[in-house]
Amino acid sequence: MLELNHISTLKLGITAGGQLAKMLVLAASNWDIKTYVMDADPSCPAAGQCTKFIQGSHTDYDSVYNFGQQVDIITYEIESINVEALKRLKAEGKIILPDPEILETIQDKGLQKQFFSRFDIPTAAYQLFRDKAAILAAIEQSTIKFPFVQKIRKGGYDGRGVVIVNNQAETSKLIDAPSVVENKISINKEISVISARNAEGQLSHFPVVEMEFNPEANLVEMLICPAELEPEVAEEAYKLADKLISSWKMVGLLAVELFVDKNNKVWVNEVAPRPHNSGHHTIESVVTSQFEQLLRAILGLPLGSAQLKMPAIMLNLLGEPGFEGPAQYEGLREAMRIEGVKVHLYGKKITKSFRKMGHLTVLASTREEAINKANQVKNLIKIIA
Ligand SMILES: Nc1ncnc2c1ncn2[C@@H]1O[C@H](COP(=O)(O)OP(=O)(O)OP(=O)(O)O)[C@@H](O)[C@H]1O
Numbered sequence: 001m002l003e004l005n006h007i008s009t010l011k012l013g014i015t016a017g018g019q020l021a022k023m024l025v026l027a028a029s030n031w032d033i034k035t036y037v038m039d040a041d042p043s044c045p046a047a048g049q050c051t052k053f054i055q056g057s058h059t060d061y062d063s064v065y066n067f068g069q070q071v072d073i074i075t076y077e078i079e080s081i082n083v084e085a086l087k088r089l090k091a092e093g094k095i096i097l098p099d100p101e102i103l104e105t106i107q108d109k110g111l112q113k114q115f116f117s118r119f120d121i122p123t124a125a126y127q128l129f130r131d132k133a134a135i136l137a138a139i140e141q142s143t144i145k146f147p148f149v150q151k152i153r154k155g156g157y158d159g160r161g162v163v164i165v166n167n168q169a170e171t172s173k174l175i176d177a178p179s180v181v182e183n184k185i186s187i188n189k190e191i192s193v194i195s196a197r198n199a200e201g202q203l204s205h206f207p208v209v210e211m212e213f214n215p216e217a218n219l220v221e222m223l224i225c226p227a228e229l230e231p232e233v234a235e236e237a238y239k240l241a242d243k244l245i246s247s248w249k250m251v252g253l254l255a256v257e258l259f260v261d262k263n264n265k266v267w268v269n270e271v272a273p274r275p276h277n278s279g280h281h282t283i284e285s286v287v288t289s290q291f292e293q294l295l296r297a298i299l300g301l302p303l304g305s306a307q308l309k310m311p312a313i314m315l316n317l318l319g320e321p322g323f324e325g326p327a328q329y330e331g332l333r334e335a336m337r338i339e340g341v342k343v344h345l346y347g348k349k350i351t352k353s354f355r356k357m358g359h360l361t362v363l364a365s366t367r368e369e370a371i372n373k374a375n376q377v378k379n380l381i382k383i384i385a
């Protein structure tokens with residue numbers, strides 16, 4: 001356990017330095033914690049706000065190891081950290097939360113699925129394959145049936161590395177890499193629950209949110225809280241998220257993405273051991289934000305209230321397709337004219353098609369009003385080059 005008498009001299013290391021790190025740094029600054037951020041890009045979102053920025057790649061063993069030497073405790077905002085370096089730091093007594101062994105499992109969608117099976121977590125039936133040829137052979141032998149979903153085991157994100165294959169013709173889209181192949185679920189809704197757990201085993205979960213996807217970019221476009229769900233469906237989602245974080249004995253946050261199918265059955269899709277896009281609204285709309293909750297969990301503090309203060313919608317601000325270069329923002333003034341619209345800009349210098357450049361939180365006294373306002377503000381802001 002960390003000594004908290006000197007919280008303001010505590011050195012918290014965060015890899016890497018994207019928007020999640022930036023928002024974590026901002027939360028940590030409320031308690032005057034010293035934040036050390038490592039990222040390969042010196043102009044990354046968190047670089048301007050942290051106490052000390054260190055240039056280095058989060059995938060590089062030496063960079064992660066050396067970074068770890070400089071701080072008291074390490075957490076992360078992205079899964080693809082060099083886990084070998086984290087494991088060595090842990091063996092040498094450094095506090096790394098969530099635990100690197102859990103991160104190692106989650107980094108590999110195959111191991112993740114096996115963990116779900118081991119703990120009887122409902123998840124789409126799956127098989128593991130070493131490459132594309134093995135998947136094609138299994139189709140030939142009818143051990144895989146259409147439609148199915150291929151997911152590369154490592155390194156996919158934001159829908160990259162996920163291929164939905166509906167028929168033989170679409171097998172040309174298959175990726176040649178070690179993969180999970182799973183049944184395609186008839187999704188009615190995609191939802192997410194973020195659970196938190198501290199070292200004492202105290203649990204808390206944020207209210208379930210509903211995710212709406214941009215079909216073109218396969219990125220979450222609008223996230224709605226509270227989600228519109230039958231109470232027993234929401235309860236099942238909370239139960240699964242809490243069961244997962246407890247089964248892992250995790251200390252930190254676990255973001256759990258779930259599907260609700262046409263029969264109202266709840267399936268776990270995948271998990272992330274870090275703050276999540278679906279928790280951004282908590283900054284304004286929940287008593288304790290996901291970032292403060294992560295700090296409370298990893299610093300051995302009591303978890304804060306996860307009570308929703310008012311309905312909220314989160315809209316990602318994505319780079320306008322077809323533009324690449326220094327970012328320019330259009331329509332911010334018009335957006336801010338709408339009551340309850342809160343703007344977050346991540347400070348990424350370069351915009352690209354569908355790059356996450358910021359987000360908006362839209363607050364209102366009812367869910368319907370929040371949705372109306374979100375639809376109003378949705379097309380006002382454009383990020384071009
Ligand atoms: N078994 C499935 N059945 C139907 N649709 C699926 C299935 N698995 C994934 N999808 C669709 O593909 C999307 C992306 O899948 P997944 O979340 O596993 O990938 P990802 O690249 O890690 O995504 P992200 O980083 O955006 O969370 C899901 O949100 C869902 O819309």
Ligand SMILES: [Mg+2]
Pocket residue numbers: 257269270
């Ligand atoms: Mg996902």
